[in-house]
Amino acid sequence: MSGLGIDIKLIIAQIINFFVFFLIFRRYLAKPFAKYLDEEERREQLKEKSEKILKEEEDRIKKEIEKHKKKLEIDYQKALEKMKTQVKDQREKLISQAQKEAEEIIIKAKEIERRERDQLEKETVRRAVELASMILTKALADFLDDKDQKNINRRIISHLKSIN
Numbered sequence: 001m002s003g004l005g006i007d008i009k010l011i012i013a014q015i016i017n018f019f020v021f022f023l024i025f026r027r028y029l030a031k032p033f034a035k036y037l038d039e040e041e042r043r044e045q046l047k048e049k050s051e052k053i054l055k056e057e058e059d060r061i062k063k064e065i066e067k068h069k070k071k072l073e074i075d076y077q078k079a080l081e082k083m084k085t086q087v088k089d090q091r092e093k094l095i096s097q098a099q100k101e102a103e104e105i106i107i108k109a110k111e112i113e114r115r116e117r118d119q120l121e122k123e124t125v126r127r128a129v130e131l132a133s134m135i136l137t138k139a140l141a142d143f144l145d146d147k148d149q150k151n152i153n154r155r156i157i158s159h160l161k162s163i164n
Contacts, residue, residue, distance in 0.1 A: 129157050132157075133156075136156060
């Protein structure tokens with residue numbers, strides 16, 4: 001083989017060097033690098049798993065928030081309707097009470113008006129009777145005596161009272 005330019009000693013030395021290099025590479029570079037790659041892959045999987053869990057948790061929380069928002073909206077609408085009903089009832093109650101008070105005031109005013117009218121009528125009749133009595137007394141004073149004047153006055157007054 002020396003004719004071909006191949007040196008067996010050199011090939012054996014290179015094979016030995018290759019195995020030594022292979023063992024050193026494997027022990028000091030390949031294993032730590034493989035461990036590093038495995039660790040990075042494990043971290044990446046853990047990161048993806050954590051992100052997935054966080055995403056699911058975020059979605060769950062969003063759904064709960066939406067659920068609570070809807071519940072709050074429903075509760076708000078119910079409270080608003082209840083308040084509207086209460087306000088309507090209160091307004092109707094106040095209107096009814098105001099109408100009753102107005103009716104009472106009208107009744108009282110009519111009663112006061114009736115009493116004042118009756119009193120005015122009585123006063124008018126009294127004055128008319130007095131006036132008629134004075135006129136008769138003055139007019140008949142010259143023609144009749146006191147006894148006849150009193151009898152005529154009584155008859156006229158009783159006649160005037162019966163007219164009322």
